[in-house]
Amino acid sequence: MPMAIARVEESVELLKALADPTRLQMVGVLKRSSEPVCICDFTASFELSQPTISHHMARLKNVGLVEVSRSGIWAYYRLKSNLDQRTRALLEALV
Amino acid sequence: MPMAIARVEESVELLKALADPTRLQMVGVLKRSSEPVCICDFTASFELSQPTISHHMARLKNVGLVEVSRSGIWAYYRLKSNLDQRTRALLEALV
DNA sequence: GTGAAAGATCGACGGCTGTCGATGGGATGC
DNA sequence: GCATCCCATCGACAGCCGTCGATCTTTCAC
Numbered sequence: 001m002p003m004a005i006a007r008v009e010e011s012v013e014l015l016k017a018l019a020d021p022t023r024l025q026m027v028g029v030l031k032r033s034s035e036p037v038c039i040c041d042f043t044a045s046f047e048l049s050q051p052t053i054s055h056h057m058a059r060l061k062n063v064g065l066v067e068v069s070r071s072g073i074w075a076y077y078r079l080k081s082n083l084d085q086r087t088r089a090l091l092e093a094l095v
Numbered sequence: 096m097p098m099a100i101a102r103v104e105e106s107v108e109l110l111k112a113l114a115d116p117t118r119l120q121m122v123g124v125l126k127r128s129s130e131p132v133c134i135c136d137f138t139a140s141f142e143l144s145q146p147t148i149s150h151h152m153a154r155l156k157n158v159g160l161v162e163v164s165r166s167g168i169w170a171y172y173r174l175k176s177n178l179d180q181r182t183r184a185l186l187e188a189l190v
Numbered sequence: 191g192t193g194a195a196a197g198a199t200c201g202a203c204g205g206c207t208g209t210c211g212a213t214g215g216g217a218t219g220c
Numbered sequence: 221g222c223a224t225c226c227c228a229t230c231g232a233c234a235g236c237c238g239t240c241g242a243t244c245t246t247t248c249a250c
Binding site: 038039040043050051053054055058070072073074075 | 225226227228229230
Binding site for chain 2: 195196197198199200
């Protein structure tokens, strides 16, 4: 039974979102953290500009890997809670 | 314990190799096949030029996902036999 | 040797993507 | 109101990547 085209495209989008050193490490941080992580923490630990960090996080959000909660002027990100089993297995193999 | 940089880069190369619809489906075909698959089968089933198919397979080969055996004028590809556990788990979650 | 077939390589083109500085937008504090 | 801070968005640029036609290499058949 060949892979359905729709599922291929969906998997590819997920893979492209993870296929960047910065984003893969961001996901790693979020996966290991028990609490949501502030964007300011990422801008502090990666040697990249703030717009770049924001851009990467937006890509992770667009593929449904992370979700955001705002508190005042801060934005806290965490891995989405209801990731499907396949995605969780993939992260488990990666991070 | 954060991810080692070398392992991040290695994972990213693997993810980039898989983050394309054609290559992901190629890997799917190889994973499901009990026997090596001829390049001519891929050029026949994908609506892409022969150089493009060859280019994609070369990328899969460069990251160590597949290996080739030639017989006469034909080239047969299969998933590399000694993939590490992490990579196998990743393919299991994807294909 | 000649020709044909499979596959790899090359050169070129357009589109996507990572990066930045500049700017915008909302919340906080004075 | 005004300045300041965090973050998102925009515009621009360079580099990578998917794709193709053309060509080269190797093998086989005659």
